[in-house]
Amino acid sequence: MLADVLVRAVETAVGAHLRKRDFDRRLRAATERAVDRFRDRHLSVDRELTLFLLDDAPVLDLPSVGEALRQLVLYPARSEDQASQDFAQVLRRFAPAVNEERVDRALQELVRCLRDELQHLPELQPSFALMYQQQQLEVLRATARPTSPSQSDRSxxxxxxHRTYHRLxxxxxxxxxxxxxxxxxxxxxxxxxxxxxxxxxxxxxxxxxxxxxxxxxxxxxxxxxxxxxxxxxxxxxxxxxxxxxxxxxxxxxxxxxxxxxxxxxxxxxxxxxxxxxxxxxxxxxxxxxxxxxxxxxxxxxxxxxxxxxxxxxxxxxxxxxxxxxxxxxxxLSGLPVDEAAQLIAAQADQRDLVLSQAEASALTRKTGGIPLAIVWSLSLMNLGHSVESVLRRLGSGHSDIAAFCFRESVRALEGTEALWVLAAIAMFEDPVDRTLLGRAAGLGEDVVARDDGIQTLIQLSLIDLRAGMFTLLPLTRTYVERLLDEQPDLRDRVRAAWLTTMLEVAAQYRLPDPSWRDLTRLRSLGPHLHVAYGWARDSGQVHHALALAGAVLADLDAVGRWDDLLATCAEVESYASSTAADDLVLHTGWYQNWIYAQRGEFDQAWLALDRVSHLPTTPEERLRHQVCCAQTCRREGRHKEAAAHLDQAQALVPDLTTPAASGLVAHLTFEAGKLARDLGDWDAAERAFRETSRVFDPEAVTRALADGETPTYDPEWAVRVLGNLGVVEHRRDNLASASALLQRAVDFTREHGSASNLATLLIRLADVQLDQGRVHEAAQTLGEATRLAGRLGMREEERAGERLTLKHRALGGAAAPEGGSGSTSTG
The missing domain is CATH 3.40.50.300 (P-loop containing nucleotide triphosphate hydrolases)
Structure with a gap:
């Protein structure tokens, strides 16, 4: 049969060193498919000759015919004329009446069918690649214009x-x-x-x-x-x-x-x-x-x-x-937003498509600026697909573009630790550092396995590395998320490791107390904690959501997202109440009280305290609650009631037993100093702040951080001491000392503190700068302060900013900043 003849002829051509054990079987199957395809295609064109070739005569079983076909299939440029003549000559022996045109037509169709099937065999692909290259060169030679030697030298x-684009x-x-x-x-x-x-x-x-x-x-x-x-x-x-x-x-x-x-x-x-x-x-x-x-x-x-x-x-x-x-x-990574927009506009114009700015922005975001994804998406729209359906397809992970970009690369990771790392990075919506990624992948402290996995993913272009942080492009993320849906064992394993890691991180920021909390690191961890909290909440794992809640609240406070903080506090308070997590209910109540008091919304501040007034049971909780009441009264200007609450708190000091007792007493003393400050008793205020600094020691904090050690207490408490000592020095007209203290506090807060504390410190610093005659610097400081205070809704700081603005104008400021005189004692 023809299959046997071609198997022997092709085997001779490819050589024994290229043949695999199943090559005979695959070659025979491909040849038989080609013959069946020829029968189906040519029977309606020339039934008589087709049946004659395949059934009525042994023509195709002859070795000379098999060799001729092999030459025509694999080496047309080298042997087409001779092989065609050999085939026709043999055929005329059996059917002399068949004309040459019918033979040529049947031969071309048979050769086409054989090529279509045989070119998929790996052993024959080099031969077909050579054949197509030769054909291209022949076309080029046939169409090329003759050139003179001088023309040839110039080209x-x-x-x-050809370029597939009009302009790159x-x-x-x-x-x-x-x-x-x-x-x-x-x-x-x-x-x-x-x-x-x-x-x-x-x-x-x-x-x-x-x-x-x-x-x-x-x-x-x-x-x-x-x-x-x-x-x-x-x-x-x-x-x-x-x-x-x-x-x-x-x-x-x-x-x-x-x-x-x-x-x-x-x-x-x-x-x-x-x-x-x-x-x-x-x-x-x-x-x-x-x-x-x-x-x-x-x-x-x-x-x-x-x-x-x-x-x-x-x-x-x-x-x-x-x-x-x-x-x-x-x-190469995705195009920047502006260049992606240019590509979308150019490609849409070529296809007479009109996209709104919102649709173009969504396409940029979904494709991650990948040019082929943009072109593919617009081609689908050109075929009648709606913008909405194309965007949905891009986000599904099931699209052709996702498979084209990632399928083969991800397939190579099966069974490797690199796949764990890839699955873990999909759990993070924001860039993540190497250490956190390794832990979330379940690799613990195995830095070798972690780094080998990361290296593999970088080599395969599956992850992006920028400034030491790792992330996924939107298309990669959707593909990996689909992969995790298809492999639930992998998904559950990595998600468990990721959640455990986030719970361990959150444990460092559970509740607002004076102990050390690295707010600098929290700024980078915050987005990951929010994702973990949202997943646990939406998955019905309330106990995990509550374990993450303290860190989420700390991050919202640190970055100054007070509206979100209040909403999350209410949500957490509801969950905590339903599970009898009284300590968390209590702390969310204190959080809300503090923010509402900062904003001058005192009715809401007292409601927050009243809701949790029955919960404090330990001396530590009762002392802190009394300090919250004193702080709220002081901000309202009810100084006698504030002093009474502080006296009640002081009476609880002998009952304190926890290791954090010194911090709580320092907190109490600090609030007493702020009350003396607001009453204008500068000596009493200074004594209180100096006493507080023995616990919240700015120098000790500075040394610890410089030496890479962990401070005993949160640096922001030490900064608050510096800021208030600066206010005392200002009121005593020691402007150089006040400026130095406040500038040091501002610099420290930018790195280690919260947005609200920074706003307060900037207001105080601007006031000192105005009194020093540093009008231009004061304008810049005041502008930043009022923007922060306005975003946070800090009413007292906003009013102080308005006063300082008038003071700035009175001193001849060329352009008044947003906000800002008189003396300030905010916070």
């Missing part, structure tokens, strides 16, 4: 594909960098452009190649450019299509190079002779640029070795989804 030799949008910086590295004086010989699929690697490489060979001989950088693509898939609006790669082994590269450089005889040479000729060509007078596209699909170490040893003056540009250790690497 460069290349086989670069964005990538100006990256393009300039590639062009710079390709200059003769630059010592770089290979530039590897890497990144996820669809990020624009091929377009950047193609544009660079065209610019490098453009111009007159004396101006262009290269005389010849050779393009070879190992790309196996293409994405269109209709789906992912497979294509025949041109590059599988180093010999394929040599063959294309020989064709472009006018040495077509390389095809017939043994490999060793090819290598020698290529070495001479590349080290000669012709400056050659190699461009290897999609090299990650090629499994041939000889190609990497060849690139490492490129002879001068040859250089190469390589694109790959995987980071390669060859020479200079340039990683």
């Amino acid at each position: 460069s030799r290349h086989n670069l594909p 949008v964005g990538r100006a910086t990256e393009l300039e960098l590639v062009l710079k590295r390709m200059r003769p004086e630059d010592r770089t010989w290979v530039v590897v452009i890497d990144g996820i699929g669809g990020v624009g690697k091929t377009s950047l490489a193609l544009e660079a190649a065209y610019q490098l060979i453009d111009g007159d001989p004396g101006q262009r950088q290269f005389d010849a450019a050779i393009w070879v693509s190992a790309k196996q898939t293409l994405l269109t609006a209709h789906g992912i299509n497979t294509r025949q790669p041109e590059l599988a082994v180093l010999r394929d590269l040599f063959t294309v190079m020989g064709s472009v450089l006018g040495r077509g005889e390389l095809i017939q040479m043994p490999f060793r002779e090819q290598r020698a000729v290529i070495g001479e060509l590349l080290s000669g007078d012709t400056r050659v640029l190699l461009v290897l596209d999609n090299l990650e699909t090629v499994d041939d170490d000889e190609i990497a070795a060849f690139l490492r040893d490129l002879p001068q003056p040859t250089k190469a540009i390589v694109t790959s989804r995987h980071r390669l250790d060859v020479a200079y690497s340039l990683r």
Whole structure:
């Protein structure tokens, strides 16, 4: 049968060293499919000849016919005429009446069917790649106009594909960098452009190649450019299509190079002779640029070795989804927002599509600025899909674009710790640091496994690394989230490790007390804690949500999101009440009291205290509650009632037994100092603040942080002491001392403190600067203070800002800041 004949003929062609044990079976099956396809297609065209070839005569079983077909399928450029004659000659022996036109038509259809099936066999792909390259060159030769020697000198030799874009949008910086590295004086010989699929690697490489060979001989950088693509898939609006790669082994590269450089005889040479000729060509007078596209699909170490040893003056540009250790690497990520908007506008205009600004912004956000995702999305819209359906598809993780970009890379991670790391990073909506990521992946303190996994993901272009933080592009995230839905065991394992990690982090920030809480780190951890809290709440895991709540509230306070803080307090209070978590109910009540009092909303402040007044049971809780009452009375101007509450708190001091007792007493003394300050008793205020500083010691805190040690107490309490001592010095007209104390407090708070404390300190500092005659500096300080106070709704600071604004104008300030005179004693 024909299958047996072709199996023997093709096996001889590919050689024993390329054949695998199941090659015979796969080749036979492909041949039989091709014959069946030929029968189905040609029976309606020429029933008589089709039946004659397949059923009525032994023509296709002859070895000479099998060899002729093999030549036609694999080497058409070399043997088409002779093989066609051999086939027709044998056929006429059995059917002399069949005319030549019918034979040619049947032969072409049979060969087409055989090629369609056989080209998918890995062993035959190099032969088909060579065949397609030869066909392209023949077309180029046939269509090329004859040129004079002078014209030939002016033109460069290349086989670069046509640009698929009218104008390359964005990538100006990256393009300039590639062009710079390709200059003769630059010592770089290979530039590897890497990144996820669809990020624009091929377009950047193609544009660079065209610019490098453009111009007159004396101006262009290269005389010849050779393009070879190992790309196996293409994405269109209709789906992912497979294509025949041109590059599988180093010999394929040599063959294309020989064709472009006018040495077509390389095809017939043994490999060793090819290598020698290529070495001479590349080290000669012709400056050659190699461009290897999609090299990650090629499994041939000889190609990497060849690139490492490129002879001068040859250089190469390589694109790959995987980071390669060859020479200079340039990683591409999504386009910046403005460049993505330009691409959307240009592509929409080409397709006569009109997108609103909101729709274009949503498309930028969903695609993460990935150019192919943008083009693919607009192509779908051009086919009639609505903007809404395309955006939904982008966010589902089931789209063709997600599969095209990530499927093969993620498949390579199965069963590895790198997959745990990838799953863990999908749990974080914001960039995450290396330490937290390793713990969330369940790798604990195994830094080697963590770093190996991260390295693998970076090499596969699956994660982004910026300023020491790791994150996912939106498309990557949706794909990984879909993967986790499909692999619940992996999802549950990583989510458990992630939640455990976040609970451990949250334990450091549980309740608002004077003990050490690293607010600097909390600013980076805050977004992760919010995500964990939201997930636990929405999943019905109230006990975990409450364990995370203290840290979430601390973060909202530190960054000054007081509206969100009040809403979250109410939510947490409700959950805590339903589970009898009285300590958390109590602390959320104190939080709300403090914020409402800061805002001058005293009715709400007292309601918050009244709701929890029955809960304090220990001496520590009762003392703190009395201090909250004293603070609220002081802010209202009810100084005698404030003093009475402080006396009640003082009476509880002998009953304190906890290790934090000294901090609570210092808190009480500090509030007594603020009451003396508001009453204008500067000596009593200073004594109280100095006594407080023995516990909340600014110098001890400064030394501890400088030495990398953990302070005993929250640095912000020490800063509050400095700020209030600054107020006392100001009232005594010691302006230089007041300015130094307040400036030190401001600098410290910017790094370690909360937004509300910063607003108060800036108001006080601006007042001192005005009294010092530093009008311009005061305007800047006051502007920042009033903006912060306005955002937080701090009524007392806002009123102080208005007074200082009038004072600033009276002193001849050119432009009054937003807000701001008179003396201030805020906080």
